[in-house]
Amino acid sequence: MSLNTLRPYLMVAPSLIIFLLFFIYPIFYMIYLSFTSWNLISPDKTFVGVANYVELFQSQDFRQVFFNTVIYTVLTVFLSLTVALLLALWLNKSSAIYGIVQGAIFSPYIISLVSVSLLWMWMMDPQYGLLNWVLNLFHLPPSPWLTHTDTALLSLVVVGVWKIVGYNALVFIAGLQSIPKDLYEAAALDEASQWATFARITLPMLSPTLFFLLVVNTIASFQVFDTVQIMTQGGPVNSTNMLVYYIYEYGFDFFKIGYASAAGVVLLVIVGVMTVFHFRFMAKRVHYR
Amino acid sequence: MITVEKMLKIVEWTGLAVITLIFVFPFIWMMITALKSLPETVVFPPEWIPETWMWSNFKVAWSSGPFLRYFFNSLFVAVAILVLQILTMVPAAYAFSRYQFPGRGFLFGLTMAALMIPPQITFLPVFLQMSEWGFINSYIPLILPYAASAFGIFLLRQSFMQVPEELIEAARLDEASEWRIMWRIMVPMARPVLVTFGLFSFIYHWNDYFWPLVMTNSDAFRTLPIGIAMLKDAEGGIAWNIVMAGNMILVIPILIVFFVAQRQIIRAFVYSGVK
Incomplete structure (x- = not known):
């Protein structure tokens, strides 16, 4: 074979070796491990069939963890998208002041989740926290925030929304700006009401953006970890334990590698299904262009 | 009135x-x-x-752990990743955008698959692999899995596809090597995309907590986010003033970069996501 035939393969090889070693192969390794029992110390991995999956689906804890993850995801995605859309409609103006506000709402997105977690943990302190002072200002009773099973998961939702809503809003603004102006001119000529203009032009034209954000936010929220690990360690009494933290705990604290891998496969399937949606949609969008 | x-x-x-x-x-x-x-x-x-x-x-926050080491590790890991990513993604993007070869579609499909697989899924098997190879407690598990970027290849390929074919043909007639064409013609034309990607990659890895948390268990290789998060585990309850001081050390470099290059950073994160 001549160098010319080989050349493109040599060019893509470094990247593809990395992808195969650290992204593709680990998936298969994890699936294999999920059918074994292994405590990390013993040299033997015992084949146990689907025992890990049976244990997983019978576990009360796992059911709660799964439920927590779904609740967290639905709330975070719904709230952050709704608020972001409202903010985008409001802030989509060209004068400088709106640019400053856009920068402000975006800033949490580029800050490490470590900082965000520590900062909100401090503001949510039930005794000396700023948030209870704000509640007090409006004559509302103080909240136990992260320290009570009723409020801990919701507190994490608040942090998740605060972190991502600015990103979502700016993506919505980019979407709004790509809607052709003549559509609005035509609507104005027809004397369409503001609501009709929104429902008949803005919303449909924005639906690709909305769908993109829906998928991306859902996948990201499903993998929430940093806030859980730093702010609550899954507590109190498992009320904020979610999938990735659960896998991490079983792998690194309890050394039940097979069981943790089975939970990992469940996450893989969920993210995989959402990714297929994402790809279908992307293919469609490319097609229509 | x-x-x-x-x-x-x-x-x-x-x-x-x-x-x-x-x-x-x-x-x-x-x-x-x-x-x-x-x-x-x-x-x-x-x-x-x-x-x-x-x-x-x-001062108290900084001296409550080997923070100089953490700081160096963060900087070193983020820069090393970025340099390696650029070295691997430029040839890959050039090949995917400008060469016809059997298996191209399949290999690009693999790249896109890697783009869609998050570290939160692969961390356990990758950690096990790394410890089998004896690489835990080195920079290797922090850097090597990120030495190539599917996202970067994807972005750069699109930008390379817009370079006019005549330009490349002319260079080939001048007997410029493919290597030279890649770095002297393609890369300068794609500079905005590379800046965008560089900002994205650096901020992502500077901030990253999850991967270094999972892949390190000694102070010698821990990064700044890990060190800052450990401030709250101090004996005798959390001293919030110290934790927040540490937090500032982590946040300020990013906020400064954000003030200086706000437009580019917003573009890096927002528009690259939409495209």
Whole structure:
């Protein structure tokens, strides 16, 4: 074979070796491990069939963890998208002041989740926290925030929304700006009401953006970890334990590698299904262009 | 005279101020807390201005662990990843955009698959692999899995596809090597995309907590986010003034970069996501 035939393969090889070693192969390794029992110390991995999956689906804890993850995801995605859309409609103006506000709402997105977690943990302190002072200002009773099973998961939702809503809003603004102006001119000529203009032009034209954000936010929220690990360690009494933290705990604290891998496969399937949606949609969008 | 229009303007400006406050004030609160003495953090209602400004909190935070080491590790890992990513993604993007070869579609499909597989799924098997190879407690598990970027290849390929074919043909007639064409013609044309990607990659890895947390278990290789998060595990309860001082060390470089290159950073994160 001549160098010319080989050349493109040599060019893509470094990247593809990395992808195969650290992204593709680990998936298969994890699936294999999920059918074994292994405590990390013993040299033997015992084949146990689907025992890990049976244990997983019978576990009360796992059911709660799964439920927590779904609740967290639905709330975070719904709230952050709704608020972001409202903010985008409001802030989509060209004068400088709106640019400053856009920068402000975006800033949490580029800050490490470590900082965000520590900062909100401090503001949510039930005794000396700023948030209870704000509640007090409006004559509302103080909240136990992260320290009570009723409020801990919701507190994490608040942090998740605060972190991502600015990103979502700016993506919505980019979407709004790509809607052709003549559509609005035509609507104005027809004397369409503001609501009709929104429902008949803005919303449909924005639906690709909305769908993109829906998928991306859902996948990201499903993998929430940093806030859980730093702010609550899954507590109190498992009320904020979610999938990735659960896998991490079983792998690194309890050394039940097979069981943790089975939970990992469940996450893989969920993210995989959402990714297929994402790809279908992307293919469609490319097609229509 | 106050007209309805003026009233609406006032309402809107108040609204804008409130929104800005919700997103900016937590950072100001971080700063205020970082300058308080410990007793001042445990009063309710909270005090807005510290009695004496405790700049020494930064020193306390910095010296409560090997923070110079953490800082160096963070910088080293983020820069090493970026350099390796550029070295691997430029040839890959060039091949995917400009060469016809059997298996191209399949290999690009693999790249896109890697783009869609998050570290939260692969961390356990990758950690096990790394410890089997004896690489835990080195920089290798922090850097090597990120030495190639599917996202970068994807972005750069699109930008390379827009370079006019005549330009490349002309260079080939001048007997420029493919290597030279790649780095001297393609890369300069794609500079905005590379800047965008560089900002994205650096900020992502500077901030990253999850991967270094999972892949390190000794201070020698821990990064800054890990060190900062460990500040709260101090004996005798959390000293919030010290934790917030540490937090500032992590946040300030990013906020400075954000102030300097706000437009580019927003473009890096927002538009690259949409495209």
